Amino acid sequence: MSNIKTLIHLLCFLLPKFEVIRGKVLEETYLKWVQYKDDCIKKIKNEPLPQEGIFCNRTFDRYACWPDTPAGFMVNISCPFYLPWFDKVSRGSVRRRCGSDGLWKRDDSGQVWRDMRECEEEKEVTSQELWHKQLMVSFRTLYTVGYCTSLCTLTLALVILLSFRKLHCTRNTIHTNLFLSFILRAVAVIVKDTMLERHWGREIIKQTDVSEMLSHQAAIGCRIAQALMQYCVLANHFWFFGEAVYLYSVLISSVFIDNNKYLPYLCLGWGTPLLFVVPWVVVKILKENNECWAVNENMNYWWIIRFPVLFATLINFLIFLKILGVIFSKLRGNNQCQYPDYKLRLAKATLTLIPLFGVHEVLFVFATDEQTTGILRYIKVFSTLFISSFQGLLVALLYCFANKEVQTELKRKLRSWRTKTDIVCCRQ
The missing domain is CATH 4.10.1240.10 (GPCR, family 2, extracellular hormone receptor domain)
Structure with a gap:
C-alpha cells in the first residue's frame, strides 16, 4: 500500500x-x-x-x-x-x-x-507553484462568481423580453439571442470546469486508476464540454457582431432593416461558429487528441478559434468608431449651447456601445498568449476573465432593465396587477 x-x-x-x-x-x-x-x-x-x-x-x-x-x-x-x-x-x-x-x-x-x-523537488519551486495555484484559484473564483451573477441576471432579462408581446421586434430579438448566447457561454464555462475537475480530481487508489484517467474514453465528457464551450464563446462574439451590424444598418446603412428579416442574423450568430468549431474538433481528434483538449500544444491549430474572434472584434471596433462618429456629430449639432450635457450624453452612448460590441477586447487583441509573460500575463488574464464573466450582467442592465420600453411595460403590468388585486379585494 x-x-x-x-x-x-x-x-x-x-x-x-x-x-x-x-x-x-x-x-x-x-x-x-x-x-x-x-x-x-x-x-x-x-x-x-x-x-x-x-x-x-x-x-x-x-x-x-x-x-x-x-x-x-x-x-x-x-x-x-x-x-x-x-x-x-x-x-x-x-x-x-x-x-x-x-x-x-x-x-x-x-x-x-x-x-x-x-x-525530492526543491522547496523554493514548490512555494512558487503554490503561490501560482492560489492566484489561479482566486481568478477561477472571480470568474465563477461573475458568470453565475450574469447567468441569473440574463435569465431574468430574457424572460422579461419574451413575456411582453409589445417588446417583440427585430432589435429585441437580436438582444434576446445575445442574452441567450451569454447564458449558454456561462453554463458552458461552468460545465467545462466541472468536467475538468471531475476528470482530474478523481481519487486514485491503484495504478489502473491512472491509466483509466488518461484513457480516451474517460476524456470524452470533458472534450465534448470543451467543444461546446468554444462554440458558445464564438456564438457570443458573433451575436455581438450581429448587434453591431443591426445598429449600423439602422443609423447609417440600409442592410437588414426589414423587421421580418432577422433570419440572416440567426445564421450569423448560431451558424457561423460551426464553420470554425467543427474543423477545430477534427484537427484536435487527428492531431492533438490528448487529455481534455484544454492544452494547445501547437498554437497554429488554436488560430482556427482565435481568428474569428479577432476578426469579429476588429470589425466591431471599426463599426463602433463609425457609429460613435455619427452620434458625436448629431449630439454636437443638437447641443451647441449645452456642452456639459452633450458630453454626458456622449459618454453614456459610448458606455452603451462598448459592452454591445465587445470593444474592450481590442486592448489585448494583439497581446496573444505566447507573447505575454510575467505581470503582463496576469493582468491580461485578470482583465479578460473579469470583463468576460461580468459583461453579461452589464449587458442585461443596459439593454433590458435600463431600457425605457421595458420599464414602461413593467410599470403597465404592475398597474394592471394592482388593479386586478384591488378588484378582488373589493369583491371579498
Whole structure:
C-alpha cells in the first residue's frame, strides 16, 4: 500500500496549478513511469542471479528499480528519470539498505526504508507553484462568481423580453439571442470546469486508476464540454457582431432593416461558429487528441478559434468608431449651447456601445498568449476573465432593465396587477 501511496503522491501532487497543466504533467510523467517500469521488469528477468552469499532480491517498488544487493550493504541508484524535475536532481540518488538477514531494512512503521531526499523537488519551486495555484484559484473564483451573477441576471432579462408581446421586434430579438448566447457561454464555462475537475480530481487508489484517467474514453465528457464551450464563446462574439451590424444598418446603412428579416442574423450568430468549431474538433481528434483538449500544444491549430474572434472584434471596433462618429456629430449639432450635457450624453452612448460590441477586447487583441509573460500575463488574464464573466450582467442592465420600453411595460403590468388585486379585494 505504501508503494501505491508513493505513486499517488508523485503523479497527483507534481504541479499544483490549473487542472489542464496538472493533467499534461500527469500524462507525461505516467508514460515515462510506464517506460521505466517496463525497463526495470526486463532487467529483473534477464539479469543472472548471484552465485553465492546472502543478498536482498531485486525488485521494483513503483518508485525505483533495485538490483540484487549483498547483505549488510547500502545500495545507491540514480533518481528515476520520469520525475518532472529530473533535470534538477539528475546527479542525485535514492538509497536502500539490505539487512544482514537478506531482507530489505524496514522503518518503525514496518515499511521498507528508503532515502530519497536527493530526488525530492526543491522547496523554493514548490512555494512558487503554490503561490501560482492560489492566484489561479482566486481568478477561477472571480470568474465563477461573475458568470453565475450574469447567468441569473440574463435569465431574468430574457424572460422579461419574451413575456411582453409589445417588446417583440427585430432589435429585441437580436438582444434576446445575445442574452441567450451569454447564458449558454456561462453554463458552458461552468460545465467545462466541472468536467475538468471531475476528470482530474478523481481519487486514485491503484495504478489502473491512472491509466483509466488518461484513457480516451474517460476524456470524452470533458472534450465534448470543451467543444461546446468554444462554440458558445464564438456564438457570443458573433451575436455581438450581429448587434453591431443591426445598429449600423439602422443609423447609417440600409442592410437588414426589414423587421421580418432577422433570419440572416440567426445564421450569423448560431451558424457561423460551426464553420470554425467543427474543423477545430477534427484537427484536435487527428492531431492533438490528448487529455481534455484544454492544452494547445501547437498554437497554429488554436488560430482556427482565435481568428474569428479577432476578426469579429476588429470589425466591431471599426463599426463602433463609425457609429460613435455619427452620434458625436448629431449630439454636437443638437447641443451647441449645452456642452456639459452633450458630453454626458456622449459618454453614456459610448458606455452603451462598448459592452454591445465587445470593444474592450481590442486592448489585448494583439497581446496573444505566447507573447505575454510575467505581470503582463496576469493582468491580461485578470482583465479578460473579469470583463468576460461580468459583461453579461452589464449587458442585461443596459439593454433590458435600463431600457425605457421595458420599464414602461413593467410599470403597465404592475398597474394592471394592482388593479386586478384591488378588484378582488373589493369583491371579498
